[in-house]
Amino acid sequence: MTKRSTQHETFTIERFYPQTPETVFAAFADEAIKRRWFVEGEGWAIEEYTLDFRIGGFERSRFRFKDGSVVTNDTVYQDIVENERIVLAYWMSVDGQPLSASMTTIELKPEGTGTRLTYIEYDVFFEGLDTPESRESGCRALLEALAATLDA
Amino acid sequence: MTKRSTQHETFTIERFYPQTPETVFAAFADEAIKRRWFVEGEGWAIEEYTLDFRIGGFERSRFRFKDGSVVTNDTVYQDIVENERIVLAYWMSVDGQPLSASMTTIELKPEGTGTRLTYIEYDVFFEGLDTPESRESGCRALLEALAATLDA
Numbered sequence: 265m266t267k268r269s270t271q272h273e274t275f276t277i278e279r280f281y282p283q284t285p286e287t288v289f290a291a292f293a294d295e296a297i298k299r300r301w302f303v304e305g306e307g308w309a310i311e312e313y314t315l316d317f318r319i320g321g322f323e324r325s326r327f328r329f330k331d332g333s334v335v336t337n338d339t340v341y342q343d344i345v346e347n348e349r350i351v352l353a354y355w356m357s358v359d360g361q362p363l364s365a366s367m368t369t370i371e372l373k374p375e376g377t378g379t380r381l382t383y384i385e386y387d388v389f390f391e392g393l394d395t396p397e398s399r400e401s402g403c404r405a406l407l408e409a410l411a412a413t414l415d416a
Numbered sequence: 417m418t419k420r421s422t423q424h425e426t427f428t429i430e431r432f433y434p435q436t437p438e439t440v441f442a443a444f445a446d447e448a449i450k451r452r453w454f455v456e457g458e459g460w461a462i463e464e465y466t467l468d469f470r471i472g473g474f475e476r477s478r479f480r481f482k483d484g485s486v487v488t489n490d491t492v493y494q495d496i497v498e499n500e501r502i503v504l505a506y507w508m509s510v511d512g513q514p515l516s517a518s519m520t521t522i523e524l525k526p527e528g529t530g531t532r533l534t535y536i537e538y539d540v541f542f543e544g545l546d547t548p549e550s551r552e553s554g555c556r557a558l559l560e561a562l563a564a565t566l567d568a
Contacts, residue, residue, distance in 0.1 A: 268500050270521055272426075272536060319507070319514075320490055322472075338472060340492045342507040342517035343542065348420055351517045351540060353505030355471070355494040362471075365494035365503045367519040369422055369540050384424060386538045388503060388521050390495065 270388050273396040277383040279407050283414050285372040288379045289347045291410055292370070293317045301413040302406060303327055319344055323352075333359045348372055356394075363393045383407065422540050425548040429535040431559050435566050437524040440531045441499045443562055444522070445469045453565040454558060455479055471496055475504075485511045500524055508546075515545045535559065 281288050291297045295315040303313050303325050311334065312326040323339040336357050343351035348371070355365040364387055371382045387399055433440050443449045447467040455465050455477050463486065464478040475491040488509050495503035500523070507517040516539055523534045539551055 268497060268523070270501070270523065270536075272521070272538075274424075274538075320474075340505065342505060343514050345420060349422070351507075353492065353494060353517070353519060355503075362495050365505075365519065365521075367505060367517065367538060367540070369424070369517075371420070371422065384422075386424075386426075386519060388519070 266391065269391055271392070271396070272386070272388050273399075274384070274386045275396065275400045275403075276385075277400070277404060277407060279381045279383070279411070280375060280378055281381060281411060281414055282378040284377065285347045285374055285379045287414065288372055288381060288410075289350075291414060292350055297413065301409040305409070317341065317344070323354075342367075358393070361393065362390050364389045364399070366399075381407070418543065421543055423544070423548070424538070424540050425551075426536070426538045427548065427552045427555075428537075429552070429556060429559060431533045431535070431563070432527060432530055433533060433563060433566055434530045436529070437499045437526055437531045439566065440524055440533060440562075441502075443566060444502055449565065453561040457561070469493065469496070475506075494519075510545070513545065514542050516541045516551070518551075533559070 291301065298315055299313050303310050307330055309328045311328060312324055315323045319341055321341050325337040326334060328334050337354055339352050339354040341350070341352050343349060350370040351368070353367045356363045366385055366387045369384045373380045383403065385403060387396065389395070443453065450467055451465050455462050459482055461480045463480060464476055467475045471493055473493050477489040478486060480486050489506055491504050491506040493502070493504050495501060502522040503520070505519045508515045518537055518539045521536045525532045535555065537555060539548065541547070
């Protein structure tokens with residue numbers, strides 16, 4: 265019988281983007297733009313990506329790094345305030361093994377002609393299968409990929 | 417324009433139930449039993465209650481206290497380990513106005529012939545429309561209603 269455990273952690277990331285809140289928000293709301301920074305990456309094979317961006321709507325990602333494990337990320341949107349706030353819950357698994365459940369709050373505020381993004385995440389890791397350090401570093405990399413997509 | 421704000425809080429409740437983990441788990445998994453302690457209560461009119469208890473499944477509650485406001489609670493299940501663990505994300509609104517988004521971890525451990533239940537909740541309250549004290553007290557009342565249903 266598997267020994268069950270949960271580890272609860274939270275972290276916050278702040279970032280400035282030179283684009284307006286409207287442009288940054290669209291990079292979360294538009295399936296084609298979000299796919300670019302959220303799931304496309306060198307060496308990753310995307311097996312599925314769909315986004316239904318509305319309260320109660322699902323986002324589903326299934327991808328594989330080279331010949332490695334299949335990673336799934338299922339998301340549901342809990343709150344959306346256009347150009348201002350996105351709150352979502354997501355859960356990940358690797359080869360069908362649940363890894364974690366999380367909730368993320370993203371707030372966008374105008375700063376000069378750009379946007380101050382505050383990203384607050386709460387994670388519950390299952391059976392020690394992932395670490396807070398690795399998750400935070402993955403989220404920082406995604407917000408960096410978002411910057412590259414916005415700048416392109 | 418509405419002034420946006422979020423308040424992030426967490427609380428933990430521990431409770432002992434004299435019933436087995438299998439019986440306590442069933443009170444979360446079975447729609448008829450859960451309806452009894454989760455939405456039925458004196459003075460409350462239930463407008464909708466459905467439970468699809470599986471990972472990625474929804475639970476939807478819509479109820480009204482006497483002639484008061486319509487409260488909705490939408491839930492999605494993020495992780496389920498039979499008789500051991502339930503992780504869910506939920507979001508509430510009153511008359512269509514979003515109130516909060518939350519994530520709850522429920523762990524069941526055998527203790528003697530009964531069950532030790534640990535309930536850990538993380539809440540994000542929107543625009544000051546609800547308070548941590550009121551939410552925690554509501555959750556304690558639900559876990560008390562669960563005890564009454566289990567004892568009946």
